[in-house]
Amino acid sequence: MKRIIFSLLAIFAVALVATAAGKCVMRLLGEGHSIVTVEGDNKYILLPVQDNSPESRISVINDNNIVYRMNVRLAKDKVDYFVPYSVNKGDALHIHVPYDPNNTQSLHDTNSGDGIWMKHITCSDSFTPQGEKYRPSYHFAPTYGWMNDPNGMFWKDGVYYLYYQYNPFGAVWGNMSWGHATSTDLVHWKHEPVAMLGDGVGAIFSGSAVVDKENCAGFGKDAIVAFYTSADERQTQSMAHSTDNGMSFVKYPANPILTSQARDFRDPKVIWHAASQKWIMCLAVGQEMQFFSSTNLKDWSYESSFGAGEGCHGGVWECPDLVNLPVEGTDESKWVLFCNINPGGPFGGSATQYFVGDFDGSKFTIDTPGKTKWMDYGKDHYAAVTWSNVPDSRCIAIAWMSNWQYAGIVPTKYFRSANSLPRELSLYSFDGELYIKSAPVKEITDILSPVVKNRRFSVSKAAKSVAIPASLGSAFNISLSIDRASSEAASFSLVNNDGDTVIFTLTADSFAVDRTKSGKCDFSDEFACVTSAPINSTAKMVSLSIYVDNSSIEVFGDNGRFVLTNLVFPQSPFNKMVFASQKGKFKVVNLSINKINL
Ligand code: FRU
Numbered sequence: 001m002k003r004i005i006f007s008l009l010a011i012f013a014v015a016l017v018a019t020a021a022g023k024c025v026m027r028l029l030g031e032g033h034s035i036v037t038v039e040g041d042n043k044y045i046l047l048p049v050q051d052n053s054p055e056s057r058i059s060v061i062n063d064n065n066i067v068y069r070m071n072v073r074l075a076k077d078k079v080d081y082f083v084p085y086s087v088n089k090g091d092a093l094h095i096h097v098p099y100d101p102n103n104t105q106s107l108h109d110t111n112s113g114d115g116i117w118m119k120h121i122t123c124s125d126s127f128t129p130q131g132e133k134y135r136p137s138y139h140f141a142p143t144y145g146w147m148n149d150p151n152g153m154f155w156k157d158g159v160y161y162l163y164y165q166y167n168p169f170g171a172v173w174g175n176m177s178w179g180h181a182t183s184t185d186l187v188h189w190k191h192e193p194v195a196m197l198g199d200g201v202g203a204i205f206s207g208s209a210v211v212d213k214e215n216c217a218g219f220g221k222d223a224i225v226a227f228y229t230s231a232d233e234r235q236t237q238s239m240a241h242s243t244d245n246g247m248s249f250v251k252y253p254a255n256p257i258l259t260s261q262a263r264d265f266r267d268p269k270v271i272w273h274a275a276s277q278k279w280i281m282c283l284a285v286g287q288e289m290q291f292f293s294s295t296n297l298k299d300w301s302y303e304s305s306f307g308a309g310e311g312c313h314g315g316v317w318e319c320p321d322l323v324n325l326p327v328e329g330t331d332e333s334k335w336v337l338f339c340n341i342n343p344g345g346p347f348g349g350s351a352t353q354y355f356v357g358d359f360d361g362s363k364f365t366i367d368t369p370g371k372t373k374w375m376d377y378g379k380d381h382y383a384a385v386t387w388s389n390v391p392d393s394r395c396i397a398i399a400w401m402s403n404w405q406y407a408g409i410v411p412t413k414y415f416r417s418a419n420s421l422p423r424e425l426s427l428y429s430f431d432g433e434l435y436i437k438s439a440p441v442k443e444i445t446d447i448l449s450p451v452v453k454n455r456r457f458s459v460s461k462a463a464k465s466v467a468i469p470a471s472l473g474s475a476f477n478i479s480l481s482i483d484r485a486s487s488e489a490a491s492f493s494l495v496n497n498d499g500d501t502v503i504f505t506l507t508a509d510s511f512a513v514d515r516t517k518s519g520k521c522d523f524s525d526e527f528a529c530v531t532s533a534p535i536n537s538t539a540k541m542v543s544l545s546i547y548v549d550n551s552s553i554e555v556f557g558d559n560g561r562f563v564l565t566n567l568v569f570p571q572s573p574f575n576k577m578v579f580a581s582q583k584g585k586f587k588v589v590n591l592s593i594n595k596i597n598l
Contacts, residue, residue, distance in 0.1 A: 024123045032099025034118075037092045042123035044084040045093065048116070049170050050075035056117075057096040062088060068197060072169045074117035081414050082120075083145065083169045084127035134412045134551035134569060137475040138444070138596050139401065140189045141418035142179055146171050148407065149267075149319055149383035150398045150419055151178055152195075152209035152226050154246070155390045160186055161246045162398070163195055163226075164419070165206055171416045172408045176203035176231065180246070185443045186396070186422045188598065195246065201238055201255050202230030206267040206319055209246065210297075211389045216279070217297040219243065225297050227281065229266035230256055237268050237283070239297070258300050262286055267319045269385060270297070276361025282320040282337070287313050289320045289339060291364065303362040306337065311353050311372050314344020319383040322359060323395050327427045327434060334367070334427055334434060335359040338375070338397075340383050342404050346374055347531045349405035350382040356427065356434045368433060375436055377533030378513065378565035379403050380552070381420060395425045396441060401552055401565060406524035411569050412551070420565055421547060421554055428561060430536035439560030440547065448477050448594035455591040459490070459579045466577045468494075468593055474573035478546040480591040482506055485540065486584035494548070494574040502553060502568060505582075506542060509535055511557050511564065519570035533562040541589075548574060 023039040038045060055071035072083070074097060085093065097115060129143035141147065146167035154161050159182050166179030180192040196204045207228030215221045219241040226249060230238040236256030240249040258268075262285050269282045273293075281292040281300055288307030292300040307317060321338040337355045345351025352375040357366040375384055376399070384399035399420040402410065407417060423438040451469050468476065482490050484506065491505040496519075503514040512532035515521070521528040535542065537558055547554045555564045579588060 024121050026118065026121070032097045034095050035092050036095060036121060038087050038123045040123070041089070042087065043125045044086055044123065044127050046082040046084055046122040046124050046127065047072050047169065048075040048079040048120035049073050049083055050078055050080050051170070051172055053115070054098045055174065056098065059094045059096075060085075061092045061094055062090045067091070070169050070175045073172070074115055075120065076115045076117075079116065079120050081130070081144070081171070082122070082127070084124075085169070087123075130414045132413055132415075135415065136418045136549045136552060138187060138598055139418040139421065139549050139552065140181060140398075142166060142415050143191055144171070144414045145169065145179075146173055146408075147179060147400070147415070147417045147419075148173065148402070149206045149400050150385055151206050151228070152246075153385065153387040153398070154209045154211055154224065155387050156211055156222075156224070156245055158184055159245070160184070160387060161209070162189070162419075163209070163246075164400075166194065168194055171412070171414060176205055178204050178226075178228070186441050187443050187447065192247065196226075196228070196240060196249050196251070199230075199251065202232035202236070205229035205231045205235070206383065207237075208269045208385065209388065210270050210272065210279070212241075212297065216295060217241065225270075227268040227270050229268065231266070234259075234261075234263070235265045236260075237265075237281075237300075252298070257298060258283075258292065260285065264316050269319075269321050271322055271388065273359070273361050278361055280322065280359075280361070282322050284317045284320050284339075287317050289317060289337060289364070291362065293361065304364070306355075306364045306366075307339070310366055310369060311339060311355060312341055312344045315342045317341055319385055321385045321397075322364070323386055323425065325395055325425055325427045325436070326393070327429065328437065329429075335364065336425075336427070336436065337364050338384060342382065345379070345403070346377065347379045347529055348526055349379065349403040351379075352376060352381055352384045352399065354436060371433070373435060375438060376563045376565050378531050378554070378563070379529055380567045381563075381565040384420075386425070396422050397425055397438065398422045399565070401567065403526070405526040409523050410551075410567065411520050411523055418552065423560065423563075428536075430561075435536055435561065437560045438556075438563050440545070440554075440556055444547075444596070445545075447597045448479075449597055450592040451476075451595050452591070452593035456587070456589045457579075458585055458587050459487075459581050460585045461581055463578050463580045465579070466591065466593075468573075468575045468577065470575060472593065472595055474570070475549045475596060477594040477596060478548070478577070478592070479544065479594065481541050481543045481589045483541050483587040483589060484508070485586050487581045487586035488584055489582035490586035491582055492577055492579040494553075495576045495578055496570050496572045496574045498571040500570040500572075500574070502574070504544075504546075504555070506535075511535055511542070511544075511555070511562060513553065513555060513564050513566050515553075515566055515568050518568040521569070531564055531566060533557065533564050536561055
């Protein structure tokens, strides 16, 4: 019977899908295989996606050649959302849905015969990304689709270029490409077309880009040279260049430029090392970082490895960066090696550790062996890397604001993941040790204006509350200083009308954020948690600047000497702060609630 229905469907298969928006012509070739083309000249094929459907393989054929391959979770029994495939003249999508004749649950066994995507696939001249509740308003997030690590960032002629690990064909990981955005102020981002899609060498994994001022690579003075991991069954390093300021890239014909037999071999970060007059590539290889050098950006020689016996090794090391940072209050600078690790973070899953030391163009030497330092003490700060070529020696980092433990199932729909606020880095010293100070860039602090201003009060056991003006919605900044006075645990919460609450607690030596009752938490057992940062200061007065943006809370303590970045999914905007002391008294000074003037 199943076969008969299928054959009947096949007879009527041509021009099966026609909507007001445009016509997709579908030819069913048999179970699990069909060809979709556009009748007319519509710009897009809108692919219906269901996040928990299995992946269908789609080959784009043009003039008899495969020009692109993608895996799309075509909707089996409900459409979660649509993603656009941008059609070139002559494109045909050869679609292979997973089909197992012995499995009655396979796509073909749904009532509609082949999964409901067939009914819903549409051709259209427009695609409008949808807004949604948890979309950030002043953090970068893709308009639709999945994002993870920031990639390839550089500054040139007044513009900050940002690329990112992107799936243009679904809001879960896959089809790794470099999405692209630009900004002149690190706050307002313009979405640009995808910069690089996967190719025959592999998917485009994380990497970096430099401005080749001296034309070392021969692509022209000031060409942008990008490095990325080509990920196939094995991982290799590839390069591409751009002579139009990173808008379009030409992949190097002799890719890959660096290979290895190591399974985890990825995320090239390239920097210019002035002292040795060499380009240095840092690579994450298993649980160590390897350094390679080059003078022409194409031929790379192995220099050294760092990592054995240092830092945390609870997971693979990923996304390295090597930066030279000024030490506050001195004329000195030190080298800092970033090492993102997953899993193995202090609160489970992914996190960013770093090492302070020296780099001589060949070898990284750590200052204090055996000590692990974390850049951020929240649960949602990963793949942090910096922009290259930023003027005034500014070192600006940005992180992916999620955690591999649950990034693919957070309760957003059309997009998944945003980036952290961009942060300016320096080093400070405490107890004979150097630590990263990570403060929000001045471009964001410059656009804060107080709506509640300079409140000052004492807090004891009895709760004291301060309303957050409704006009601020769910995107605002709170700045305050707490004089710890006699309190053993100064505590305050953000609360909303639905009873969701995030609790912040300051003790003599730590600052904690408790999101266990922050709203939607049940999508993952790993989400509800308390994260806590050590406070590297003995001062009684601790300043806090807290950025709330729909689904994230970033706390910058002591001007960035400790930072906690956490996602939250409250049912409604937080509209009240409640202060209470668990023991003793504390003072709140300079409490302002600030609008972010976008
Ligand atoms: C880190 C990472 C990288 C890799 C990329 C793939 O989050 O696993 O190591 O290049 O994501 O998307």
